[in-house]
Amino acid sequence: MPVKLSVNLNAVAMLRNRRDLPWPSVTGLGRIALAAGAHGLTVHPRPDQRHTRNSDLPELRALIDDEFPQAEFNIEGYPNEDFLQLVEKNQPEQVTLVPDDPAQATSDHGWNFIEHSAFLTPIVRRLKREGARVSLFANPETEGLSAARDTGADRVEFYTGPYASYHSDPDRMAAELEKLGKAADAAFALGLDVNAGHDLVVANLPALVKRIPRLAEVSIGHGLTADALEFGMAATVRRFLKACGWP
Numbered sequence: 500m501p502v503k504l505s506v507n508l509n510a511v512a513m514l515r516n517r518r519d520l521p522w523p524s525v526t527g528l529g530r531i532a533l534a535a536g537a538h539g540l541t542v543h544p545r546p547d548q549r550h551t552r553n554s555d556l557p558e559l560r561a562l563i564d565d566e567f568p569q570a571e572f573n574i575e576g577y578p579n580e581d582f583l584q585l586v587e588k589n590q591p592e593q594v595t596l597v598p599d600d601p602a603q604a605t606s607d608h609g610w611n612f613i614e615h616s617a618f619l620t621p622i623v624r625r626l627k628r629e630g631a632r633v634s635l636f637a638n639p640e641t642e643g644l645s646a647a648r649d650t651g652a653d654r655v656e657f658y659t660g661p662y663a664s665y666h667s668d669p670d671r672m673a674a675e676l677e678k679l680g681k682a683a684d685a686a687f688a689l690g691l692d693v694n695a696g697h698d699l700v701v702a703n704l705p706a707l708v709k710r711i712p713r714l715a716e717v718s719i720g721h722g723l724t725a726d727a728l729e730f731g732m733a734a735t736v737r738r739f740l741k742a743c744g745w746p
């Protein structure tokens with residue numbers, strides 16, 4: 500089965516927040532994305548609520564529960580107590596833990612699993628008690644993956660920013676793709692499933708899914724939203740699904 504597509508709505512929320520107005524609607528664009536075939540919705544509510552607001556989460560939860568029960572809700576973030584309580588209130592199917600500092604402009608690195616396994620293990624246990632699948636944001640490298648597995652997490656999500664950044668340098672892009680492929684192979688060997696995300700677009704998805712055919716899910720927001728401004732959300736989701744290998 501081809502890799503599942505989860506649409507990240509952060510960029511839609513960022514546009515919505517420019518004015519004190521309810522449009523563009525985060526829930527409305529999420530509905531269009533799911534109706535077009537997306538397998539889930541992702542948000543990354545940051546402490547400053549610069550884009551996705553905490554109030555968006557129950558609306559997105561209700562959208563999936565009421566209209567798209569086969570879809571998944573994926574909430575990403577740094578696991579402080581506020582975030583964990585927000586997750587417990589909204590009961591996502593998947594939680595993706597990211598080592599982001601509140602001051603970061605965006606996510607740009609994965610966990611140091613050897614350094615942070617003692618911190619992460621009780622958090623993973625708490626989230627799994629809530630019934631969530633837990634994914635840990637990871638650098639595209641093999642080091643520390645056994646420590647990631649030992650936290651009890653179900654998946655790692657490999658950071659694809661470096662891969663995507665070399666869009667004008669095929670040799671560097673191929674080298675980053677091989678790092679991702681080797682890291683994924685090592686994760687699978689440890690019994691972890693693998694997600695991927697950050698700066699993915701229609702142009703760089705086919706090579707990624709070919710190199711990692713067992714990839715479970717990609718979560719895509721910035722590039723997909725940029726295309727949606729040009730082609731519309733429904734047509735864009737269908738383009739991204741095709742790039743993921745769906746008919």
Ligand SMILES: CC(=O)[C@@H](O)[C@H](O)COP(=O)(O)O
Nearest residue numbers: 509543575597605606696697
């Ligand atoms: C974890 C990751 O790479 C992205 O999912 C993250 O959501 C990007 O955050 P911003 O949308 O705030 O840049």
Ligand SMILES: NCC(=O)COP(=O)(O)O
Nearest residue numbers: 696697698718719720721
């Ligand atoms: N986990 C990656 C994600 O949710 C979206 O990242 P991006 O496509 O906005 O870079």
